[in-house]
Amino acid sequence: MRDDAQDRFVTLPGGTRVCYRIDGDPGDPPALLLAGLGEDLTMWSERFVSALVATGFQVIRMDNRDCGRSTYAITPPPSTLRQLLARPRPDAYTLADMAADAAQLIEHLGRGPAHLIGRSMGGMIAQTVAARYPHRRAVRRHRHRCRDSACTARGDSRNGAPPARRARAPRRRPRRGTPRKGISVSELSTTDHVVIGTGRPGEIDAL
Template sequence: MREDTEDRFVTLPGGTRVCYRIDGESGGPPVLLIAGLAEDLTMWSGRFVSALLAAGFQVIRMDNRDCGRSTYAATPPPSTLRQLLARPRRDAYTLADMAADAAQLIEHLGLGPAHLVGRSMGGMIAQTVAARYPELTTSLTSLYSTTGDPKVGRPAASTMALLAAPPPRNREQAVRAHLRMTAHLAGAKFPIDEVEETRHAVQTWNRTAGDGAAGTARQIQAIHASGDRTTEIARITAPTLVINGDRDLAVAPSGGHATATTIPDARHVVIPGMGHHLPDALALLVADHVVGHLERTSA
């Protein structure tokens, strides 16, 4: 099924203007995909989306606040030092605020409860939606994410160094930075396709409607401002699938293990050689696990 390229917009009750897309036939069980840090809705692999559509699901993708074509906050971004010390500003928004955006989008679309699939920071947002809005959650899939417990899921020093690099100032720099980061994170067994990743980077640059570097800094701050969410996600009742790799340099595998052991009855899948990225080479393998989980839940 052809991927929809139509950007749609809604201003939510909380004030956030969210950009989203809908793929698939109306009437299929809805799946909301929530992307990670600095990732807009085009960053989901086309193969992954197509696998969900082929299984009969309706797929909704959204730009989180401070990314893509959604609202960019008016508050100043945290300094690099604040980010490194995990000391958010007092005016920081939190993952709970971002989860409210997702929940209000589900309510706006009027499709009933949705399957939630989030990766990295998007996994944290999806966990928060499932914990706070169980009536809107059919199931939860948390991809290479963590609980906020500072003792688990810590990024490698090499990843922190890349995150601290000066932000790109033009499209060519953005492409180089994206290729450098995704090659670092992808995992040796699933190398990136530079042509495909270049296309993703160009799309993201062209769709960025605000100060992308400031937006990313505020998203990082939201994670820090949310602290340890272990107690909250222990209340999740939705059927949960946790997937992570054993070669993750952004969220150590201990983060996935902690997530799976915290959420009651969660199923945990560790993919050998997988890092912190979902390239086309890995998309169908991950989609098989996710589709199986969604179908069991829908049934």
């Protein structure tokens, strides 16, 4: 059960009322955790938060709008037809609005620049913050320290697809002793934290 006694609230300049929690020493660099679709700030386990605090971060968790104890939209959700046609409602909010919430929260707390750690949709929010606010004190400017994403996407429909030349290459049985090829270092250049799960669905547990 959620312990609401730890929750804090702020109404941001854009009008969104955001619920958040802070753990750790105010003198440590801040790390903002951004959860995925339908996940509130309790998705991040206490073990994971404690590990980040022990590593030397002040951890800030927030409920995204339409989740937890933050503001809920009064507009109805898009119809199934709009979703199939990828045509959002004209009065709907976007990832850009959610990124603005995150940036404004950091600036309200006076804790920028901050590390951003996002899971699923939270990773997309983190990428949007980094893209839209590269020169503001809401986010660290160095890409490899700016954000870490887990189980997320870039928003490119080709995301995850292999290069055409690799897709056309015939499958060959590797020679004995040949190491398996995985993700290249360049593909991991924006990630410097490794997250390990416990097997509990929907929970990120430890570094």
